[in-house]
Amino acid sequence: MSNFIDRPRYLCTMGGAVSTLKALPRAISIIHAAAGCGGNFGNALNGAAGYLGSGYCAGQALPSSNVFERDIVFGGEERLEEQIASTLEIVDGDLYFVVTGCMVDIIGDDAVSVARRFNQQGKPVFAAETGGFKGNAYTGYDIVLSTLFRDFVEKRPVKNKKIVNLFGLVPIQDVFWKGNLNVLKDLIQKLGYKVNTFFGEGETIENLKQAGEAHLNIVVSDVYGVKSAKIFEEIHDVPYIVANLPIGPAGTKEFLETVGKALGVDELLVSNVIAEEKARYYSYVERLADVYNDLDFQRYSVVVADANYAPALTRFIADDLGWLPELVVITDLLSEDEEKLVAEKFTTFSSGVIPKVVFDTDTSNVSKHFNKAWPRNNNNRYFNAFSPAFVFGSSLDREFADSLGAAHLSVSYPISNRVVLDRAYLGYSGSLRLIEDVIGLLVGSR
Numbered sequence: 001m002s003n004f005i006d007r008p009r010y011l012c013t014m015g016g017a018v019s020t021l022k023a024l025p026r027a028i029s030i031i032h033a034a035a036g037c038g039g040n041f042g043n044a045l046n047g048a049a050g051y052l053g054s055g056y057c058a059g060q061a062l063p064s065s066n067v068f069e070r071d072i073v074f075g076g077e078e079r080l081e082e083q084i085a086s087t088l089e090i091v092d093g094d095l096y097f098v099v100t101g102c103m104v105d106i107i108g109d110d111a112v113s114v115a116r117r118f119n120q121q122g123k124p125v126f127a128a129e130t131g132g133f134k135g136n137a138y139t140g141y142d143i144v145l146s147t148l149f150r151d152f153v154e155k156r157p158v159k160n161k162k163i164v165n166l167f168g169l170v171p172i173q174d175v176f177w178k179g180n181l182n183v184l185k186d187l188i189q190k191l192g193y194k195v196n197t198f199f200g201e202g203e204t205i206e207n208l209k210q211a212g213e214a215h216l217n218i219v220v221s222d223v224y225g226v227k228s229a230k231i232f233e234e235i236h237d238v239p240y241i242v243a244n245l246p247i248g249p250a251g252t253k254e255f256l257e258t259v260g261k262a263l264g265v266d267e268l269l270v271s272n273v274i275a276e277e278k279a280r281y282y283s284y285v286e287r288l289a290d291v292y293n294d295l296d297f298q299r300y301s302v303v304v305a306d307a308n309y310a311p312a313l314t315r316f317i318a319d320d321l322g323w324l325p326e327l328v329v330i331t332d333l334l335s336e337d338e339e340k341l342v343a344e345k346f347t348t349f350s351s352g353v354i355p356k357v358v359f360d361t362d363t364s365n366v367s368k369h370f371n372k373a374w375p376r377n378n379n380n381r382y383f384n385a386f387s388p389a390f391v392f393g394s395s396l397d398r399e400f401a402d403s404l405g406a407a408h409l410s411v412s413y414p415i416s417n418r419v420v421l422d423r424a425y426l427g428y429s430g431s432l433r434l435i436e437d438v439i440g441l442l443v444g445s446r
Helices: 013-023 035-047 069-074 077-090 102-107 111-119 137-151 177-189 205-209 226-236 248-263 267-294 309-320 336-347 363-373 395-404 427-444
Strands: 027-032 095-100 125-128 163-167 194-196 216-219 240-242 300-305 324-330 356-359 389-393 407-410
Touching (some): 069 102, 077 111, 125 137, 163 177, 177 194, 177 248, 267 427, 356 363, 363 395, 395 407
Parallel strands (some): 300 389
16 A cells, blocks of 8 residues: 555545544535545544544534445435534534535536535535545645635625734644644734634634635645636635745845735835844844754754645755754645746755755655655765764654654644643744744753
């Protein structure tokens, strides 16, 4: 069995749709699929995402049509209609969204039409075809957002120049999404803008519904959320920009300058915000200067992460932490154009470091790529060992780190060896948490 099935780094399309809806306040997923799908999602979204837990009407409580042989042979639309009606009666929500599995998509059940009949009766019911074979969790995220932007978000011809929308962080696939959104929201608010993140603290379905009045959409990903942003622009006449995911002072400075320029913010205000944040950041970092140098905490490193985190995290390691990232393995299913776009991010580090970048979804191949990038000692008298070393990855990469004798920190999905609550790794404040976690591991292992 292929390792990307046996030890997956992401869910299927429907799993991504369910996780996206789980992160929306009072949004209810209605699964139109076999019973096993919902059970598997409940386990994957809990134990593999920093012990996220079920939340409101999720986990094992997900409404599901639980189709079986008869429905597959004769069609399951009648069963779905029955399930939607009972969910509306029993479950109190602000938005209900039908997601479909592989089998019902293959037999041609029209879940969208079934949902539309309820919608025409004034019920907030929507649907999209999310069969797992369409892609992975990131595909599900874009499908759900695109559907909501098209069918749920109200058209607002008059725009509010002080409101922006922010997306591109995929809930649960980015285990730290909620804390990260809070950090980015706070940074943009310091530029004088209200921010809708849809999935962050204090957000409501109403924020999403009124998102069409925004002046600008900010997508913090080169590949995720861009399709949704294009649909948003087409329907609601709101332009978008792509801003690099900001980890560390260098990346966050660039993020603020990019956003500030797009919004026409006074350059002096942007500079003042950057100066204030940097002063606070370095007032803490300077406390580590003695222990960092005296105990020689510089490390070689390997990064195994998605297309969002890998470039931003590697830049932080090279430009801000002063370490030597030698290998980056990006674990997403990307098109050739997307791979080129992401690969270019690794050629512009101010430190001049250019790591070897590999795109591979197979978990077992990480060590093979490392051996090609850094050959093992074949009884050579003089050999540059890959030590001391540090591996940034998921829980699946602990064995690889152990084989190198390297420390390991789980920063990408799946994460089952640590609990994650409101932790964030983006921006200035999130970077301090990342440094705490990294240096804390090194100190603790002495």
